[in-house]
Amino acid sequence: MLLLSARRLKFLSLALLMSGGTVVLTHQWLQGAEMRAATQARAQGPAVTAPQTRVLVVRSAVPAGTILRPDQVQWQAWPTEAVNAAYFTQANSQIAQVQGAVARSSIAAGQPLTRDGVVQPGDRSFMAAVLRPGYRAVTINVSASTAVAGFVMPGDHVDLILSRNLDEGGQAKRFVSETVLSDVRVVGLDQRANDAKDKDPKDPKKDIAVPQTATLEVTPKGAEVVAVVGELGKLSLSLRSLADGSQPAEHRVVTRTSDRDATQMAAVRPAARKATAAAAKAPQVEVIRGGQSSTVAVAGGGQS
Structure with a gap:
């Protein structure tokens, strides 16, 4: 019995030593992986983001012929490589430039405004663009x-x-x-x-x-x-x-x-109505001149 107990203690001690060694090795490996990842990140530098430019877009859908107001547009970041030369950018434009301009065609919400897509006041075709x-x-x-x-x-x-x-x-x-x-x-x-x-x-x-x-x-x-x-x-x-x-x-x-x-x-005045009635009741005579007859009212109403 004593021999069996001593043998069991040896096995338990050996198992504990192996477990502890495994924990130490795993910890060292993880530390090494973290150090390698940090070194690689420092070598690559910060993450690179695509350059962006703020362009003028419409807040909501704009039908053709709409006279634009400042509250209908806003500045929004846009990939620089996708910016067209006709866009209104914050670097070369102001929102006030599109106030009173007319959309040539319908513009979807969030789409950039273009100089070719609007007609400015004073342009020869401005009124034709305003009309529906x-x-x-x-x-x-x-x-x-x-x-x-x-x-x-x-x-x-x-x-x-x-x-x-x-x-x-x-x-x-x-x-x-x-x-x-x-x-x-x-x-x-x-x-x-x-x-x-x-x-x-x-x-x-x-x-x-x-x-x-x-x-x-x-x-x-x-x-x-x-x-x-x-x-x-x-x-x-x-x-x-x-x-x-x-x-x-x-x-x-x-x-x-x-x-x-x-x-x-x-309304017709009473005096005017009386004058009209009196003229209608005045005596009339028929006058014949050269074969043509006409009716004439007698002045004074026939009074002597």
Whole structure:
């Protein structure tokens, strides 16, 4: 029994020594691997990243003919090797350069703007780029009173109102107004198509001059309507709220208001009615001259 116990102790001691040696060797091997990896990393230097350039991209999808605003674009990092010479880069451009420009074609969200992809105000084809497919541009004369005192800006939507005199064959003048086109987009004032031009630098919210002409975007039929009503009377713009939204196309006559609807002062005066009635009751005689007859009212109503 004693011999067996001594033998068992020897085996246990040998097993412990081998386990300890294995742990020490493994630890030394791991330390060596870490040192080799560190040495190799120092030899290779820091990780190399591809150079990037900040370019101007659109925040959301932009349809063709959209007049760009600063809040529609942003700077974004772009691989330098993929940057095209036509891109707007932060090194050679500013966001203000694209304000008021018009997209020639649709641009997907996150895509860079290109100089060939937009039309700048003042370019010869600018107005043609502003118009949506199938629409026409027509211009009318406006003033401070007919253009909402200059508060109408390119991009706003308006109603077109006609005011004219009704000729009723020599009787008292009659006036009527009617909305001939509704929800029409303003694409230009005078020769500018954005609200950033001709601003007072000390007060950006103040226009230097009230426009004298307004260019409207209408359908081909709407262009004919504007051409006709411009000869009938005075045209005025009625500014629509931004909350109204826009309709797919301008609408024809919405409302009509006569002078009698607007005020009772336009009604026929009692004295005028009495004069008309008296003239109708006045004695009349038939006069024949050279075979031609005519009826003449006798002055004084036949009183002696």
